Each structure stands twice: as structure tokens, then as C-alpha cells.
Amino acid sequence: MEAITLLENKYRKPALPQVQSGDTVRVHQLIREGAKQRVQVFEGVIIRRHRMNEVSACITVRRIASGIGVEKTFLLHSPNVPKIEILRRAKVRRNFLSFLRDRRGKSARLKEVAFDKLAANDVSVAENLDADVTELKSEDTRDVLDEAAPLSEVENAEKREIAAEDDGAVADTDEAEAPAEEVQLGLDKAEPGEGEAVQS
Numbered sequence: 001m002e003a004i005t006l007l008e009n010k011y012r013k014p015a016l017p018q019v020q021s022g023d024t025v026r027v028h029q030l031i032r033e034g035a036k037q038r039v040q041v042f043e044g045v046i047i048r049r050h051r052m053n054e055v056s057a058c059i060t061v062r063r064i065a066s067g068i069g070v071e072k073t074f075l076l077h078s079p080n081v082p083k084i085e086i087l088r089r090a091k092v093r094r095n096f097l098s099f100l101r102d103r104r105g106k107s108a109r110l111k112e113v114a115f116d117k118l119a120a121n122d123v124s125v126a127e128n129l130d131a132d133v134t135e136l137k138s139e140d141t142r143d144v145l146d147e148a149a150p151l152s153e154v155e156n157a158e159k160r161e162i163a164a165e166d167d168g169a170v171a172d173t174d175e176a177e178a179p180a181e182e183v184q185l186g187l188d189k190a191e192p193g194e195g196e197a198v199q200s
């Protein structure tokens with residue numbers, strides 16, 4: 001029994017966000033394609049939590065993509081799931097929200113409740129309590145997470161690739177990468193045209 005516990009502690013993450021059924025989450029998944037790797041984001045509602053106290057803890061996330069329901073199951077302690085963000089929390093009374101599969105549109109909405117987003121997403125408190133588990137974490141997992149490119153760089157690279165593939169339009173990366181403050185400053189300085197009314 002002790003050998004199994006030691007083996008599980010080796011691969012167990014020191015802390016996880018406090019996910020619940022009914023939460024709308026954004027799951028960051030590490031995808032490897034040959035020598036390349038990227039982070040793919042999957043956003044949806046957690047319809048099921050399973051074995052939360054074990055190293056095989058997993059969640060099932062559901063979303064509607066192009067009118068078709070898509071569900072993905074993620075292992076929470078997997079090194080391929082570096083980050084989970086909780087966006088919204090809903091009031092539910094079940095662990096398995098299978099009824100959402102039969103609903104579309106307004107009927108699929110869940111009643112949102114207020115919650116402390118920073119506290120639910122902050123795992124630093126639990127990391128301090130489980131410092132001994134962090135030492136048992138494998139070096140391979142740390143290396144994979146350290147080599148992963150930041151999400152913003154991956155998203156910018158994907159946007160550039162899509163713009164380059166589009167033959168009809170020319171990609172304007174300078175305008176896309178301009179900071180929001182400079183854009184707002186330019187809008188403030190712009191004078192209204194002949195047909196436009198001056199706003200007071």
C-alpha cells in the first residue's frame with residue numbers, strides 16, 4: 001500500500017484549482033506534434049467530476065462547437081494539462097449534469113452565482129502546504145512545462161499563420177499588436193468627418 005502511495009505522490013500535482021460541476025472553465029492542454037508543441041485552450045462547462053481524491057482525478061468539459069456538442073475529459077494531474085482557469089460558477093445540485101446534453105439555447109443555461117474568482121484559481125496557498133509533494137514531482141514533468149511556449153506567443157503565432165494563409169487579405173500585424181492605450185489615444189485625437197456629428 002505504501003509503494004502505491006509513493007508512486008501516486010510522485011505524479012500528483014501539489015495543488016489544483018477548486019473546480020466543481022457547473023463551472024465554466026478554460027483548460028490549457030499541451031499538444032505535441034512531432035518536434036513542435038503548442039498549448040490548445042478548450043472552454044466549456046464541467047458536466048462531471050470523477051475520483052477527485054485520487055491521482056486519476058478527471059473532469060469532463062462540454063461545449064457547443066458549430067452547433068454540435070463536444071465533450072473532452074481531462075486528467076487533472078496530467079503534465080499535459082498545465083493550467084485550468086475557472087471563469088464562472090453556477091448553482092447545481094448534481095455531480096453529473098447529463099441533462100445538459102438534451103438542451104439547446106436558453107434551456108441549457110445554468111443559474112450563475114457569485115464567487116471569489118481569484119481565490120478559486122489561486123493554487124499558491126495549497127502549494128505551500130504541500131511542499132514535500134513538490135519535491136517528489138518528477139523532473140520530466142518540470143522539463144515539459146518549462147519548455148512549453150507561453151499562451152500569448154502561441155495565440156499570436158496562430159493568428160499570423162491564419163493571416164498568411166488568407167490570399168485575399170494582407171495581414172497587418174503592426175495594427176494587431178498595437179497596445180490598447182495607443183489605439184485609444186489615436187481615437188481620441190481623431191477629428192469627426194464631414195458627415196459625422198460631434199459627440200458632447
